[in-house]
Amino acid sequence: MNFIPSLDEIRFARYTEPQNEISIVWFRDDLRLTDNEALAAAAEHGKVLGIYILETPSLTGVRPLGGASKWWLHNSLKSLATQLSKYNIPLLLAHGDPRTLLPQITREAKAKYVSWSRRYSQRQRSIDEEVKTALRAQDAEAHSFDGHLLFEPWKISTNQGGAYKIFTPFSKKLKALIEESNERQPGISSNAQAALCGPGALLERSHAGIDGLGLLPSPSAAHWPGGLEKVWAPGEDGALKKLEQFIESRPAMSPQEGYAAGRDFPSLSATSGLSAHLRFGEVSPRYVWNAVSLSPMSPEDRRSFLNELMWRDFAWHRLYYRPDLATVNVRREFDMFDWLWDSEDSASWYAEGYFDPRHSPLSRNVEKRLGAEEASNFHMSLQAWRSGKTGIPLVDAGMRELWETGHMHNRIRMVVASFLTKNLGIHWRHGEEWFWETLVDADPASNAFNWQWAAGSGDDASPYFRIFNPISQAKRYDPVNAYIKSWVPEVGSAHYPKPIVDLKESRNAALEAYDEVKALRNQHKNF
Structure with a gap:
């Protein structure tokens, strides 16, 4: 102790x-x-x-x-x-x-x-x-x-008394429960603010003692996380300020820049930036729900944002009933899918502490399975993805934003996840664990749930055959390359690497592998 x-x-x-x-x-x-x-x-x-x-x-x-x-x-x-x-x-x-x-x-x-x-x-x-x-x-x-949630998982059930597996009916039920609820309006507490009182000892010692928990990296590794303090203000004050800024800035925005329409464009400041504050409970989701519901935001913006709050509850609802969500495919037919997976890399790199895991050593475990050349290609691909050096501009921009700021725009999260699992054929757990290490909002439910959604192996998942093309995604959501250029300034120059994989060929290979899994599933009805 x-x-x-x-x-x-x-x-x-x-x-x-x-x-x-x-x-x-x-x-x-x-x-x-x-x-x-x-x-x-x-x-x-x-x-x-x-x-x-x-x-x-x-x-x-x-x-x-x-x-x-x-x-x-x-x-x-x-x-x-x-x-x-x-x-x-x-x-x-x-x-x-x-x-x-x-x-x-x-x-x-x-x-x-x-x-x-x-x-x-x-x-x-x-x-x-x-x-x-x-x-x-x-x-x-x-x-x-x-x-920590809008409603606790066991308070929301289907008409048959079971757990929800599809978001749309879950969200309808959750919204109805919220509207029917007579819960108090949030405040400092159910008592007056003056009711909070403590014995007044240990103030200096407890504050100074935070350093002793060992949460910060050692001086030798202080380069990471290096840019976090430039971007974030952790704590309740930071959370409430973020919420206030998010709400007050909406009316001045055009419909194209508002939350509903602008949230998919990574170069716009359309999102709330509240995810890490919610993850650590620096602001409660019902406080955010009430503030947004009563705000002057447009009906479309309110509806879209509250939907995201309910998605967060849905992830926790699923984790409550699927405690192995971060390690086991929900759709068990994907146990037969030939994703590339290195258990030694997965178990070791973050346990060693604060070194740069983008350059983790080649594991003999995967070499034994694949052969030295294939194993080397696998690790080179994984390291290129982690480092933002895949030669695919939108993917690289997202991965560099993540490393520098501890955050990534949600649209880009879907793109980089699709690229890892479908174009590179690497198991979603490698991505989930990398996000767990590098995201300031790494949430036990949302992180695992969203990775399984993107990989196609989870509940209410994006279909496996939906493969995000990072080139067409960039044309649609970053049309003037504002986001890409901010994180990958060397794009288009001789210093920028060539793509590590052909997007069309890898897409076709992924779909062929998925067809094989479907055929196996049809043969084994127990899946």
Whole structure:
């Protein structure tokens, strides 16, 4: 256990008088004060002590955060500590297993009430249930609340009582539930803002201790993530400012530049930039929903944006019922598809820390399967894709934007995913894991769900035979090459590489491989 500060340095006894009883709020993916029911509930039961536990994957089995997400979390925790300090609420930081740490902290603080916002992946739900059992065994109340989604997954079901697998009926049901809901309007809490109050200890120590969590890269690797701080302002203030700017800028835009029409054009500033803020819970989706619903945006822009919020809920709905979404094809016939896959590359490069995985070494595992020459071509293709050096301008622009900023325009995400899985024939998991490492908005549900959608192997997926042509996509959505030139200035010169694959030939090969899978599926009806 690596407490920051350690329990030996903390003395809670002076706060245990009845009038100053401590309540604990366990922060996770809800790093905000606004519309945080867990925080509001803690405030009703005593002076609040905030806790964040960075969970050790080897102890808990949770997926380790990627590098860009770690950078975001580091800065978001600093912002949260500053916000909480305004209400005299300390933020205690710990690293390890919450199943042992949180009960221990609760005993030391003599707290009798602990609250948190619910999580929805299978492993995290199991951990939370064990924590709740341990806390109640030591006579502490333990309560969980919603707030990360518009509606919790088990509250939305088909007329037959099952899970939804298609987005359109899911979104209709979800929208109806929202409209029928009598949920409160979001605010600082269900109490007045002044109700938030903490014991006032540990402010400086907890704030300074964030550096001890080890979320930032080492000095030797500080070149990445290098451009993130130039683009992003993690934290609740940054989230609310982004939302305000997004809403207030819409009326001044032409219909062609508005969200509904402009969101597909990567050179326009049509999108909200809220995805990472939502991923870390710096703003709640229902707060965003209400703000956009009541905004002066055009009906088309509102409808299109709210649809994207519901798509996010749909991804979590599917992860709730398919906990293996990041590793297993939903459509099992794709288990027979001959994607190129290197398990050693997948398991090793991000576990080593903050080096540049765009140049990972050749794996003997894939060499044994394919032969040395084919394996070398496979890795050269994968590295070219990661580095943005494929010779396909729109693909390269997207991959370079990702590396530099930790973000990629959604239209371009679909293009680069299609190119990797269909033109290069590389397994979607290589792409999902690369995005997990490099995206600031790498979301456990959306990242896996969207990769399976693009690859054709998921629920309600883009059909496999829908192969995005990056040349025609560029002509349509970047007609004057504004986006491409901003990230690939050498395009058209002798310094720009030739395409690593022929788009037409690779498309035909992908369709032939898909036809073979369809034939096998028809022979094996159990798929």
